[in-house]
Every structure is written in structure tokens, then in C-alpha cells.
Amino acid sequence: MSDLRIVNFPHPALRWKSKDVNRIDAQLKNWIAQMFDLMYAARGIGLAANQVGLPYRLFVINPSADPAEKELEQVFINPQIIKRNGSEDAEEGCLSLPEIYGPVTRAERITVEAFDLTGENFAYELGGIHARVVQHESDHLDGVMFTDKISADALVELQPLLDDMTAQMERQQQEGQLASNDELLAELRRLQAERTDG
Numbered sequence: 001m002s003d004l005r006i007v008n009f010p011h012p013a014l015r016w017k018s019k020d021v022n023r024i025d026a027q028l029k030n031w032i033a034q035m036f037d038l039m040y041a042a043r044g045i046g047l048a049a050n051q052v053g054l055p056y057r058l059f060v061i062n063p064s065a066d067p068a069e070k071e072l073e074q075v076f077i078n079p080q081i082i083k084r085n086g087s088e089d090a091e092e093g094c095l096s097l098p099e100i101y102g103p104v105t106r107a108e109r110i111t112v113e114a115f116d117l118t119g120e121n122f123a124y125e126l127g128g129i130h131a132r133v134v135q136h137e138s139d140h141l142d143g144v145m146f147t148d149k150i151s152a153d154a155l156v157e158l159q160p161l162l163d164d165m166t167a168q169m170e171r172q173q174q175e176g177q178l179a180s181n182d183e184l185l186a187e188l189r190r191l192q193a194e195r196t197d198g
């Protein structure tokens with residue numbers, strides 16, 4: 001597989017319910033390094049594997065969005081949010097929905113378990129932006145986007161932008177710049193079979 005790129009709504013990878021990866025190897029580490037590069041280039045604070053067309057349960061974050069702050073980088077492999085407390089509204093965006101923002105209600109504090117790049121299991125109690133980005137990225141792994149969670153009123157406002165993105169993707173597919181949905185889905189199934197047990 002060649003270099004990864006961030007896919008935009010409504011690419012079918014963004015609706016894929018990803019399965020746990022069954023090994024951490026050089027290929028996976030290479031993809032994760034590419035995900036950090038793509039995230040920083042797009043000035044994001046989190047990026048999920050679904051957003052680069054990989055059907056695996058993993059995401060990367062750096063709440064500072066600053067590649068110089070390497071110590072704030074975190075990789076979550078096969079993450080599970082095991083506890084949620086409180087509730088908080090805040091504006092969110094998404095690298096797969098450029099220029100689109102809306103208010104999302106999330107748990108204020110969470111406990112998340114995952115594996116890191118070395119295969120060590122860890123658990124964190126998180127709050128603030130850290131808790132929000134982990135919830136947003138975890139949703140991606142289930143094929144859920146933040147626009148699925150905003151109010152009906154907010155969605156009405158954003159719908160024309162989403163419709164434009166759908167039209168743009170259809171145009172790219174008609175012009176042959178992007179594979180058809182059938183081909184994209186076949187590739188997701190192939191990648192899933194390669195390194196999940198699902």
C-alpha cells in the first residue's frame with residue numbers, strides 16, 4: 001500500500017466499524033508515523049485509522065497540535081472507553097470534514113484503556129480537551145462522525161456543506177480520481193482480513 005492520505009466525508013471508510021488489530025508490526029508502526037505527519041500537516045489534534053482508509057481500531061492524538069511537543073503524542077491501539085462521567089458541550093471539527101464545525105455533547109471525564117506502540121496495556125483517566133478528542137476518535141472507529149451527534153437545528157445549518165462534499169466525492173469518482181464505492185469497500189475488507197481476527 002502506498003502513502004496514506006486523509007479521506008473526506010462521505011468516504012465509506014468513515015462508516016466502517018473497525019475491528020481490533022491482532023499484531024503490532026513494522027507496517028503498522030509505519031502507518032502510525034504517517035498518521036502523525038498527516039495530522040500535523042492538517043493542524044489537527046487527533047486522527048483515527050478510519051480517516052486514512054485503514055479499518056483498524058487505533059488512533060493518534062496530540063492535544064497541542066504541535067509536532068515539537070513530541071512528549072504529548074499518544075497512540076491508542078484497540079482502545080476501550082470503560083467509564084464516562086459528567087457532560088459538557090463544546091464545538092468540534094474533524095479533519096475529514098474540513099471547514100465544518102458544530103457543538104457536541106460529550107462526557108466530561110472518561111477512563112480509557114488501550115495498548116501503546118510497544119504492546120503495553122495502559123489506562124488513563126482523562127478530562128477536558130483530552131477526554132473530548134479521545135471520545136471523538138473512538139467514535140470514528142465505530143464509523144460515527146461528530147455530525148451524527150449534533151442537534152437537528154445545527155445539522156440543518158451544516159447540511160448544505162455536507163451535500164457539497166457528497167457531490168464533490170461523486171464527481172471525483174465519475175472522473176476516475178477516486179475508486180468506486182464497491183472498490184473502496186473491497187479494499188477495506190482486504191485490509192481488515194490482513195490484520196484482524198474479525
Ligand code: CO
Pocket residue numbers: 093094095096136140
Ligand atoms: Co474526526
